[in-house]
Amino acid sequence: MRTQSAADPLRQFQLWQEECREMPDSAVLATADHHGRPSARWVDVAYVDHGFVYFTNHASRKAADVAVNPVAALCFGWLDRGRQVRAEGPVGRLSEVESDAHFATLPRSIQLLAWSSDQRAEIGDRQVVRDRFGAERTRFTGQEIPRPGHWGGYRLTPQEMEFWQRRADEIQDRFRYLRQADGWRMVRIAP
Numbered sequence: 001m002r003t004q005s006a007a008d009p010l011r012q013f014q015l016w017q018e019e020c021r022e023m024p025d026s027a028v029l030a031t032a033d034h035h036g037r038p039s040a041r042w043v044d045v046a047y048v049d050h051g052f053v054y055f056t057n058h059a060s061r062k063a064a065d066v067a068v069n070p071v072a073a074l075c076f077g078w079l080d081r082g083r084q085v086r087a088e089g090p091v092g093r094l095s096e097v098e099s100d101a102h103f104a105t106l107p108r109s110i111q112l113l114a115w116s117s118d119q120r121a122e123i124g125d126r127q128v129v130r131d132r133f134g135a136e137r138t139r140f141t142g143q144e145i146p147r148p149g150h151w152g153g154y155r156l157t158p159q160e161m162e163f164w165q166r167r168a169d170e171i172q173d174r175f176r177y178l179r180q181a182d183g184w185r186m187v188r189i190a191p
């Protein structure tokens with residue numbers, strides 16, 4: 001695998017992603033609060049540029065965590081292929097312009113949900129969100145839906161990435177990429 005691996009782990013990630021196209025681009029995002037208490041949840045990684053970009057509600061727990069502790073980890077799994085990719089590094093909010101641009105590409109139903117849910121409040125019933133959704137749909141009838149201020153994107157810029165591949169002989173491949181001042185250093189790690 002070493003000779004076939006891309007020098008840049010983001011490129012290597014894209015190669016695996018292309019080979020595993022049938023799988024959604026979802027990953028488990030792990031964050032920690034100011035006490036260091038971890039929490040993890042799935043997110044959809046909307047796109048990959050010099051980092052991994054996901055979108056969420058700024059009132060959510062994951063957003064509150066990175067506001068006080070701006071580092072996180074993502075873990076992708078293509079489990080039927082025995083593959084895992086891990087990425088760790090600082091997380092920052094996208095610019096308003098970048099978040100607006102992505103919000104504009106979303107289906108209207110997702111845009112309305114972003115207005116209708118704060119991802120934090122306890123609700124007695126689904127109907128609470130359904131009513132809010134209906135009210136927002138009426139409010140925005142015949143108009144483009146602007147991005148709500150409480151919703152936006154985050155980019156995790158990897159400092160370290162790791163690729164794990166199951167092998168038939170049980171000696172799994174494991175490669176770690178470490179960001180250096182002048183590029184990436186790749187090392188093989190014992191499985």
Ligand SMILES: Cc1cc2nc3c(=O)[nH]c(=O)nc-3n(C[C@H](O)[C@H](O)[C@H](O)COP(=O)(O)O)c2cc1C
Nearest residue numbers: 026041042043044054055056057060061062063119
């Ligand atoms: C496959 C999958 C993809 C998800 N994608 C997102 C996402 O892109 N953004 C998001 O805010 N929540 C997403 N969720 C919901 C989150 O896992 C989570 O329940 C929610 O964001 C609240 O998390 P928090 O309270 O830890 O912030 C997704 C859930 C699943 C199962």
